[in-house]
Amino acid sequence: MRLSTRPMPAMPLWLQGVFEFGQAALLSALAVVLPLAGVWFANGFTDRGFLSVARLAGQAWLLIHGVPLTLKFPEDVSSDGQSTGVLSLIPLGLSLIPFALAWRSGRRLARASYTDQLWQGLLGALGIYAALGLMTAYLCSTSEASASLLAGALIPLIPAGAGLVVGAYREAGSWPRLIGMDLTVWIAKTSQHSRWAGSYVWSAIRAGLLGITAATGLAAVLLATTIALHWADIVTLYERLEPGIVGGSVLTIAQLGFLPNLVGWSFAWSTGAGFALGTGSSITPLATSAGPLPAVPILGALPTGTLDYGFAVLILPVLAGVIAGWWFLREGENHFDEWLAIKIDVRWLTSTVSTLVLAVFIGVVSGLCGAVIAWLAQGSAGIGRFVDLGPAPLEVALWLAPEIAIGVVIGYALGPWLERERSA
Numbered sequence: 001m002r003l004s005t006r007p008m009p010a011m012p013l014w015l016q017g018v019f020e021f022g023q024a025a026l027l028s029a030l031a032v033v034l035p036l037a038g039v040w041f042a043n044g045f046t047d048r049g050f051l052s053v054a055r056l057a058g059q060a061w062l063l064i065h066g067v068p069l070t071l072k073f074p075e076d077v078s079s080d081g082q083s084t085g086v087l088s089l090i091p092l093g094l095s096l097i098p099f100a101l102a103w104r105s106g107r108r109l110a111r112a113s114y115t116d117q118l119w120q121g122l123l124g125a126l127g128i129y130a131a132l133g134l135m136t137a138y139l140c141s142t143s144e145a146s147a148s149l150l151a152g153a154l155i156p157l158i159p160a161g162a163g164l165v166v167g168a169y170r171e172a173g174s175w176p177r178l179i180g181m182d183l184t185v186w187i188a189k190t191s192q193h194s195r196w197a198g199s200y201v202w203s204a205i206r207a208g209l210l211g212i213t214a215a216t217g218l219a220a221v222l223l224a225t226t227i228a229l230h231w232a233d234i235v236t237l238y239e240r241l242e243p244g245i246v247g248g249s250v251l252t253i254a255q256l257g258f259l260p261n262l263v264g265w266s267f268a269w270s271t272g273a274g275f276a277l278g279t280g281s282s283i284t285p286l287a288t289s290a291g292p293l294p295a296v297p298i299l300g301a302l303p304t305g306t307l308d309y310g311f312a313v314l315i316l317p318v319l320a321g322v323i324a325g326w327w328f329l330r331e332g333e334n335h336f337d338e339w340l341a342i343k344i345d346v347r348w349l350t351s352t353v354s355t356l357v358l359a360v361f362i363g364v365v366s367g368l369c370g371a372v373i374a375w376l377a378q379g380s381a382g383i384g385r386f387v388d389l390g391p392a393p394l395e396v397a398l399w400l401a402p403e404i405a406i407g408v409v410i411g412y413a414l415g416p417w418l419e420r421e422r423s424a
Helices: 013-041 050-064 092-112 115-139 149-154 157-172 175-179 183-188 192-229 231-241 244-257 259-271 297-301 310-331 335-343 347-377 393-423
Strands: 069-074 082-087
Touching (some): 013 050, 050 092, 050 115, 092 157, 092 259, 115 149, 192 259, 192 393, 244 259, 259 347, 259 393, 310 393, 335 347, 347 393
Antiparallel strands (some): 069 082
16 A cells, blocks of 8 residues: 655644634643642542542632633622622732743744744634633532622733733744834934933833842842741741641642742832832831731731831842842933033033932832732732732832832932953
């Protein structure tokens, strides 16, 4: 029998996108199914059957994708005997799982397609993910917890779509290649003044992003230090709970899932804005005022009482601003300062004004990014007073922006001296 030597037809890009994201959805589902299945087999869910646990896993899958869940539980205060709440506190650490899987899929799709064909793979990938989210929201809704079908279809596209785009960009190597447009040609057609202004704005934006990155990194170090100092309290809470090997493992995984949220809370605390652990509570560098808290071991690392030197932590975002100002001096070009120097022949005045404008610009960028971090880290547990958890985005922005701006002034002013020290 003679076999055909003709090559097999290539898989359509939209179908490859469906396959890639179907695989990503399955693997991300396993990340929540396996721990819950382990608890069920260890008789941790004595009042739940396997189908109920499977629906709970589907609800957890929706939650790690950012889909809020509507909770219903008996409550005497309500006239119909039921009370509702919204669970919207997203475990950002677990949300990195679908993001990473989508990042991998984005790279594979970009590798398999030409620039003008990439949209076909992206459309197929996002289409199957929306369909799976819709199906999960429909099949896993119960009388205890449910999700909107529209939210279940659209919100999972945010982390998955972000990972897809970042992965495709990583493979393409540049945004122009990814979108099929050469931006250098468009920039070359603009005037020299426009290019100078664009260069100044872009450098200031990057400095602001560096400032928020440095502030978040310093907050992560602060959180790690706090956990280390309160490790004995955390271990004591573990011992009181007596969760067992399986339960302890799942509890640890859940806390690791919320670790990025805790970094966001630590970040808000370091700015002075603080965060809430329930309605009416306030956790700030100056004092801690919180009511009864659930027996979650990681909460043993919370600062308690009045902190005599807590205000010293405000130096962290200022230090982040110093780094941003120094970076701008080294990498950016202060075309606004040059323009002012041409218009006004008073150097001390133009230098002061341009530095203050730069500091305000970078501070606003960092403040807006800080508000986004606070918004992602906050949420509601949907029960009682715990409908208010995490920092307030507006307060974080209002605290962070001037702190970064002060640091930028210091860093930009000390930059020339620091550069001379490095070259000496």
